[in-house]
Amino acid sequence: MTVRVRFAPSPTGMFHVGGARSALQNWIYAKQQGGVFVLRIEDTDAARNKPEWIEGILSALDWIGIERGAYEGPHFQSEYADEHRAAAARLHESGRAYYCDCTREAVQARTGSQYQGYDGFCRDRGLPAGEGRALRFRTPDEGETVVVDLIRGEPTFENKLIEDFVIARGDGSPVFLLANVVDDMTMGITHVIRAEEHLPNTPKQQLLWDALGVKPPIWAHVPVVVNEKRQKLSKRRDKVALEAFRDEGYLATAMRNYLMLLGWAPSGDREIVEWSVIEDEYRLEEVNPSPAFFDEKKLRAFNGEYIRALGVEEFVEACRPWLTGTGTIAPPPWQPEEFDADAFAAVAPLAQTRIAVLSEIVPNVDFLFLDAPLIDEAAWAKAMKEGSAELLDAATAAFEAVESWDAETLKSTLEAVGAERGLKLGKAQAPVRVAVTGRTVGLPLFESLEVLGRERAPSRARAAGARVV
Ligand code: GLU
Numbered sequence: 134m135t136v137r138v139r140f141a142p143s144p145t146g147m148f149h150v151g152g153a154r155s156a157l158q159n160w161i162y163a164k165q166q167g168g169v170f171v172l173r174i175e176d177t178d179a180a181r182n183k184p185e186w187i188e189g190i191l192s193a194l195d196w197i198g199i200e201r202g203a204y205e206g207p208h209f210q211s212e213y214a215d216e217h218r219a220a221a222a223r224l225h226e227s228g229r230a231y232y233c234d235c236t237r238e239a240v241q242a243r244t245g246s247q248y249q250g251y252d253g254f255c256r257d258r259g260l261p262a263g264e265g266r267a268l269r270f271r272t273p274d275e276g277e278t279v280v281v282d283l284i285r286g287e288p289t290f291e292n293k294l295i296e297d298f299v300i301a302r303g304d305g306s307p308v309f310l311l312a313n314v315v316d317d318m319t320m321g322i323t324h325v326i327r328a329e330e331h332l333p334n335t336p337k338q339q340l341l342w343d344a345l346g347v348k349p350p351i352w353a354h355v356p357v358v359v360n361e362k363r364q365k366l367s368k369r370r371d372k373v374a375l376e377a378f379r380d381e382g383y384l385a386t387a388m389r390n391y392l393m394l395l396g397w398a399p400s401g402d403r404e405i406v407e408w409s410v411i412e413d414e415y416r417l418e419e420v421n422p423s424p425a426f427f428d429e430k431k432l433r434a435f436n437g438e439y440i441r442a443l444g445v446e447e448f449v450e451a452c453r454p455w456l457t458g459t460g461t462i463a464p465p466p467w468q469p470e471e472f473d474a475d476a477f478a479a480v481a482p483l484a485q486t487r488i489a490v491l492s493e494i495v496p497n498v499d500f501l502f503l504d505a506p507l508i509d510e511a512a513w514a515k516a517m518k519e520g521s522a523e524l525l526d527a528a529t530a531a532f533e534a535v536e537s538w539d540a541e542t543l544k545s546t547l548e549a550v551g552a553e554r555g556l557k558l559g560k561a562q563a564p565v566r567v568a569v570t571g572r573t574v575g576l577p578l579f580e581s582l583e584v585l586g587r588e589r590a591p592s593r594a595r596a597a598g599a600r601v602v
Contacts, residue, residue: 136168138324139317140194141210143175144186147374148193150427151328151358151366154392158355159326160199161393161415170199171320172206177214177312193375196385198408213316217307220315220345221268221300229344230300232260233269250296268301270340278336283324283353283417290336298337310334314341317350326353326417353417356396359424366427380462382455382491383432387439391432395425405438437489448485449478452494465495467502476501479584483576497575501585506571506593516567517601524554525598528565529591538587540579547579568597 138159142152163170174190176182187207195201224230233255244252251269260266273292280288300311307315313334317325332354342349358366366373378388390405399406399414443451456472458464465472477498484497500506531546544558551561566578569590575581582590 134323136163136166136323137171137321138163138168138326139171139173139320139322140199141173141175141313141316141327142190143178143181144183144190145178145181146186146368147376148189149366149368149373150375150378150388150392151373153193153197153375153388154358154395155326155328155355156194156199157197157389157392158353158415158417158420160204161412162324162326162353162417164412165415168323170204171208171322172204173208173210173316173320174206175210175309175313175316177210177309189376193379196379197375197389198385208316208320210312210316213312213319214307216319217312217315218301218305220318221307221311224270224300224341224344225262225268227344228271230268230270231256231258231297232262232266233297233299234260234263234266251298253297256297262305265303267299267303269297270300270337270344272297272337272340278339280335280339281351282335283326283351284356284420284422285332285354288332288335292336292340295336295340300341310337311341314338314345318342318345318347322350324353325350326355329354329357353420355420356422357424358395358427360427363424363426365424371427372429376461378432380492382488382493383436384439384451384491387432387436390439391435395427396421396423405435433489440488440491441486443485445478445482445485449481452477452481452491455492455494456498462492465502466499466507471502471504473502476584480576480580483580487576496572500570500572500575500581505596506569508567508571509573512567512571512573516563516573517597518564520554521564522598522601524550524556524561525564525568525594525601527553528561529595529598532582532587532591532594535587538583540577540583543582544579564597564601565594569593 140156140159160170162168172194174187176187191201191207221230235251235254240251240254241247243254255269256271272295276292278290278292278295280290282288298310299308301307335352335354339349360366360371364370368374372378379385386408389408390411393411393415394404397415397420398404399410440448454460454462456465456477457469480498480501484494488494488497527550528547531550532543535542535546547561547565548558551558562578563573566575567573569585570581
């Protein structure tokens with residue numbers, strides 16, 4: 134039997150990191166089992182679906198390493214409406230489902246509770262199909278439904294606690310629960326690896342598989358991802374969109390490594406490992422079934438390590454979208470013609486060791502490309518003390534006089550200027566740094582001055598000296 138798994142997102146918004154994790158889990162499982170990964174877009178909720186999100190799903194998957202053309206699909210749920218209806222009809226014909234004309238109010242009046250499920254009133258009325266009549270599944274009164282779940286063992290549900298649930302609405306349209314099962318059946322899915330939030334649907338869905346006479350799949354319900362307050366990551370409250378992380382400059386390699394560590398770890402006390410190690414060692418059976426903390430700080434630290442592991446040229450290439458402003462990434466504060474690739478290449482190794490996400494490259498290097506630095510006023514206020522104007526003037530003069538414009542010389546020059554005023558190098562550096570780069574923190578100062586050049590660096594120091602009051 135060939136293993137066939139599927140990832141079945143609904144195109145209702147940005148691509149959630151939890152979705153990326155489920156997709157990768159399916160991807161790895163298929164690979165390990167020599168199976169097939171199927172992408173199915175569940176696009177039947179017309180009110181919430183938007184076509185633009187479909188492209189978002191495809192490109193997010195592509196980015197994380199599930200490349201177009203390397204899987205089956207995308208299939209679209211909306212294209213299987215005939216199959217959904219045929220299954221509903223079969224269930225009715227075989228007596229496993231019945232029509233029901235009860236209103237919600239009538240059920241509530243009978244059961245006396247808002248929260249109780251359906252009371253089975255129409256079970257044996259033998260109503261034919263008709264406008265406004267829902268089709269309900271006849272849940273067995275006895276026995277239990279045992280779900281075989283790779284992560285959770287065998288969650289067991291008593292059938293008598295499962296109400297006769299609706300499988301097609303009053304207008305005849307099948308509900309998601311049924312459509313999802315019929316699609317899995319039609320597509321020959323053998324393993325359903327999906328988010329834990331679907332677990333309550335699973336016994337109902339398994340009953341549908343049984344009633345339709347097909348062996349149900351093996352399930353794997355992946356634990357939810359939570360924030361530091363142990364709340365389920367929500368798109369309204371938390372940063373959850375894979376696209377947001379991508380645009381901030383997380384590397385796909387770091388992201389997917391981190392996502393796989395939620396609830397699982399490779400052998401030997403390692404965390405940062407080659408993707409091939411994860412592909413070899415990952416075991417769904419070993420995934421911890423309790424909620425997994427999505428720790429953005431840790432992800433950042435991971436990303437920094439991944440950035441530092443790049444070759445310098447790869448790093449330069451990886452920074453390009455932030456240096457030019459591509460796609461959904463905001464353009465940098467300089468004009469394209471102001472960008473100087475050589476200057477950037479000269480400071481890139483210094484930046485590579487200092488940034489955790491690629492977007493941070495921009496504030497680190499903007500002083501090189503702008504006519505005048507973007508002055509951070511708080512930094513200015515902090516750095517410019519009494520005597521700073523005089524220090525800047527002296528530094529300007531000393532810089533203008535150096536023979537060789539290199540970091541070493543510039544450092545000893547400023548050291549001397551500071552010493553004459555009883556200032557240690559650190560103190561003497563602060564106003565110069567703000568004058569030249571606009572900020573109190575950034576790349577090493579003297580290398581920055583060297584790359585900025587003997588034309589621009591002294592004139593910035595002079596201009597700042599004139600501004601200090
Ligand atoms: N379309 C469903 C969702 O996005 C997935 C259902 C499933 O995986 O079975 O949550």
